[in-house]
């Protein structure tokens with residue numbers, strides 16, 4: 001009887017558990033179990049898993065944090081009534097340097113049920129004070145070959161006499177570093193410590209190396225490359241931008257099982273030499289001579305008697321910060337799709353994808369045999385290997401064999417943007433098995449997929465994603481191949497919202513924005529590139545409209561996409577400083593001074609006899625962005641509760657718009673630059689009085705028709721073009737642009753075989769000739785900004801600004817064009833959001849998924865609610881579906897909570 005009772009109880013408990021919401025995906029500072037953060041009050045986030053249960057919300061949470069060592073409680077919230085599951089700020093006792101903490105959370109849902117405690121999550125604190133660094137900066141003790149500057153090796157032997165419980169190594173460098181312990185590579189990150197405004201902020205990384213240590217004799221080693229620090233950077237052939245010496249800082253913290261600790265640090269006791277990397281620069285590539293391999297140099301057995309000592313330098317440690325963003329790691333690999341001889345007789349391998357990274361090569365031959373791998377994005381018209389567009393970037397890896405068997409080469413401290421390689425000096429036939437292209441990029445989690453019934457659009461989406469992969473390499477770069485690869489602010493700004501859909505770029509941009517603020521000039525002007533290697537306070541190289549606005553637009557976009565208020569708090573003074581700069585440089589609220597890139601790479605015609613080049617006044621553009629940034633500062637002031645600023649900037653904005661209309665708009669609403677970009681910006685940023693808006697959008701639509709349904713916009717107009725058209729009832733025109741496949745259009749490069757987004761609409765002209773080699777990149781993400789419209793309008797996944805970060809979701813698909821099927825899935829901070837729609841005979845079917853602890857307004861394309869069903873049930877009786885107060889022409893809006901919904905309505 002008792003047994004039966006127990007069984008009965010057990011059955012009921014498990015049934016309750018099943019119905020319970022689960023807490024999962026715990027993150028600290030937007031990362032899963034980070035091992036090294038230096039936020040003194042880290043923020044905790046989690047997701048709720050409620051299966052497909054409808055309308056599940058969190059009503060309360062309880063969170064506890066304890067130190068891993070001694071299990072001592074550091075913070076306990078008790079039960080807090082709140083639906084907040086993102087960015088709960090730690091408010092416990094001070095967190096200690098180098099310590100690991102464990103946390104758990106449980107929640108209560110809106111059915112009053114408590115979840116179980118989550119699985120434990122952890123985070124490690126980094127070096128919170130400069131004094132925690134016992135390590136010393138070291139440089140090689142030998143005289144450097146100042147021409148080739150081969151990569152130095154550093155090493156140190158040490159012994160561990162007790163049983164190791166755990167070990168962590170903290171490393172950074174001037175230049176790039178790679179470390180080894182006992183002959184094994186430390187971690188799987190590349191191009192560390194990444195690129196920041198080195199003189200103000202230098203990131204260090206931490207690695208758990210417990211598994212690399214052994215009882216008794218051990219050794220630690222590191223090698224350095226010139227990298228961004230002192231290698232060739234920027235297009236004026238400058239070197240040594242941050243300094244002429246590269247240096248290492250390394251601290252290994254060992255904890256024994258008895259609780260005692262030992263610290264091994266870089267200092268005067270280390271030895272130095274050089275090895276096989278005889279040269280390595282970012283643009284040029286690497287020269288690796290395998291005859292110079294130093295066998296076992298990072299093992300304890302190695303005898304370093306013949307090595308030089310090191311020099312200790314007193315470089316500052318005050319600028320050191322823990323790494324915020326994901327490191328660069330290896331990702332996809334590609335095998336040759338074709339090996340062939342060009343008309344010129346070059347031996348070329350095609351990897352089928354324009355990617356960023358390098359090629360791993362296996363080869364056997366004689367000592368001294370030299371093989372050169374050159375990189376190119378395209379072949380020219382006759383089919384030869386084409387490198388003119390790389391400008392001064394040599395983009396070539398040189399390998400010297402040591403002989404005596406198979407050797408595997410991979411470059412170090414460099415990367416290239418390429419689809420093709422040219423192989424020289426290879427004595428046998430090229431064999432596909434011996435060559436592998438490896439893509440490297442910042443290890444951001446993929447978040448979004450967008451597929452459609454149109455294969456060309458799917459290819460466009462592929463190209464957008466590869467543009468992102470290729471150019472999100474620790475900083476957002478303009479291009480990855482020529483002698484540039486810089487953090488161009490305009491490009492980053494226009495692509496930033498699209499980027500949030502494809503991958504989780506939260507910490508990637510949070511880190512880069514700190515450099516935006518750090519490098520901002522005293523005047524408030526923002527450099528053209530971040531980190532700034534083109535100017536300084538005395539000789540500014542910035543302040544271009546649409547570029548400098550990165551300082552305002554990207555923080556706002558990150559807030560919208562991730563709901564992270566702290567980004568706004570951190571950037572607020574930088575945002576305001578830029579708006580102040582524009583205000584200071586305007587007269588009667590009109591900003592019409594300074595040098596600007598304008599609507600960069602807009603449609604233009606040589607020998608333009610009928611005036612069809614789409615030139616938009618740069619000052620007209622400047623006034624639009626002046627207004628836009630001011631608007632975003634107003635929005636930010638509201639979020640931060642700063643009423644005084646809100647009022648101030650609201651008044652300023654009204655004056656900016658008035659000045660715009662007075663200067664650039666006729667009473668009938670003709671804008672003085674009668675171009676697509678002028679109308680797009682004026683409409684997107686609400687520059688025109690209400691009564692002039694629809695006519696302006698009609699002028700825009702007519703302008704597009706005049707060009708035979710082609711866009712003529714450059715970097716600044718393009719991102720908003722389709723948004724403006726769909727907002728003002730010209731969805732048909734927007735779709736015509738999206739689906740256009742003759743130049744200029746998004747699908748023209750796709751038709752020409754592009755595998756990434758091009759810098760120019762006509763990088764390869766219809767006749768196969770190439771645009772000017774001085775500026776013609778085939779991997780430039782800016783025009784990929786159409787991705788935002790595809791996710792946000794075509795599929796219709798968006799967030800309400802009052803519920804940012806997809807706490808309050810909008811699902812509003814826009815059927816049109818020849819599309820019969822769209823599937824967009826997006827992993828938001830709260831979980832997966834899906835919007836699929838499909839034309840099925842006479843019906844439009846919508847499949848919608850909404851994660852727990854969020855709400856959504858779903859707009860169903862229909863004239864009225866009758867006839868709409870959800871999983872076969874009339875809308876009015878569908879569980880968890882209520883009519884919404886919101887409305888939009890052509891849609892029926894309903895409110896839903898979490899769950900999976902299938903709507904059906906008559907095809908619009």
Ligand code: RAM
Nearest residue numbers: 478479488490491597600
């Ligand atoms: C080019 C860059 C970038 C652009 C600037 C103005 O050199 O590649 O795309 O922002 O110029």
